[in-house]
Amino acid sequence: MGIIEIIGIAGSVSLLSGWRLYLCVFATGLAMRLDALPVPEHLASLGVLENPWVMGIAAFGALAEFFADKVMWLDSLWDTLHTLVRPVGGALLALAIVDPSDPAMQVIAFLLGGGASFLAHGGKASARAVVNTSPEPVSNVAVSATEDVATIGLLWLAYEYPFAAAGIAAFLIVLVTGLLWMAQRIIKRLFFRSPKGVPEG
Known part of the structure; x- marks a missing residue:
């Protein structure tokens, strides 16, 4: 497995941990126990x-x-209670994926993994804050269920097809950045409206 695939898997898992840390840990452990996820020698720490x-x-x-x-x-x-838990968990998962014989790579993986998890966590929390402004509960359940399915599906793809993991990580970064941008605009529109007759500016 090349460096691009390893970084892609580490990035994908870290980003998904920012959404569903416990699910990522459990799904990975279950797949390994059922031998559905053969672990290469350099990923033995998982x-x-x-x-x-x-x-x-x-x-x-x-x-x-x-x-x-x-x-x-x-x-x-x-989400607020897990603001620290998810990034640390994502960083540790990324750390477990890289080669332990390369200390520099481990430091990079830990820092980037934590940053990726924090970015994903921020996108999720911001999107949920926007969804919660809607009085009906259906949107909340629908968004949550979508996150559940997406987390399992993308996690499986990243492990099953390591060569595509970098693309999955890139897609998640674009998605999370878009969520943050949309949430910022919607929150600004909802809570920071200019008084009538006063132009925004």
Whole structure:
């Protein structure tokens, strides 16, 4: 596996962890336990994810997040509480993916993984803040369910097709940046309107 594929997988997993950290940990561990995800020798450090204790805690967190993420405003509270957890988790997952014999690469992976997770977390939290301005609960459930399906699907693609992982990471960066940009514009329009008769400026 080349450097581009490794960086692509690390980036994809880190970005997806910014959405669903517990689901990423549990899904990866489960796939490894079922031998659906053959782990190359240089990714042996990911083996800790198939530890029963790690999988149990991740499953509990994923289940709690599944329900919390579909309740209006509770999802934003959950996101706020995980502002530090998701980036650190994403950074550690990225760290586990790179070759441990290359300290420089590990530092880069840790920093970029944490940054990618924080960016994805920010995009998710901002998008949810906008969705929560809608009085009906359907939008919230629909967005949350879409995130669940997208996380599992993109995580599977990144592991199954390492050569496409860099493209998946690039797509996620564009998507998250777009979400942040749209959320900023909508929030500004909703909460910072100019008084009638006073031009914006």
